[in-house]
Amino acid sequence: QKEVEQDPGPLSVPEGAIVSLNCTYSNSAFQYFMWYRQYSRKGPELLMYTYSSGNKEDGRFTAQVDKSSKYISLFIRDSQPSDSATYLCAMSAGTGGSYIPTFGRGTSLIVHP
């Protein structure tokens, strides 16, 4: 079983839709949760991070963590064609001074006008 599971999609939605992207994980030691966005032919860039359980909002983006269910989500409100990209979740335990994250395989999102 992979430590981090993420549906690769693609997920196709119309412009303006609310998008929900999700990851599940098996390692209960994970405490730090991140979402990266990767455009085609580019490297990933950090979008948001959260620590432990709870929600975090940044503009149109909301990250949610439910540690009891080992489930994290990224919501995108009023989605735009420019949001079309692959979204990777990543998480780390943050122990021993090493915070090297474990990545999901990414979900491809297509927002069509």
Next chain:
Amino acid sequence: EADIYQTPRYLVIGTGKKITLECSQTMGHDKMYWYQQDPGMELHLIHYSYGVNSTEKGDLSSESTVSRIRTEHFPLTLESARPSHTSQYLCASSELGGGPTDTQYFGPGTRLTVL
């Protein structure tokens, strides 16, 4: 935009060739990483470094080697390329002691094809 550079961006070579993928960053970051990424698959950590003269193997060493002689430079070498090495290689860097999120800044990647 992150100041981390990778060259070449695309490379097609024959089996058995020795190649070096270059990665440089101008942010003064101590930590640097190499990942392998296949389409629709997870990023796999190949090597990482916490600073000059420090190198560690990741989950997927992929028969490659790295060196860290200068803070800003972290090249990846394949001594004898094979078709199984065909993939995208991503370099990243982060601050030492940057905190638990350990924000990684990624380069644009090198797309390697071994014939």
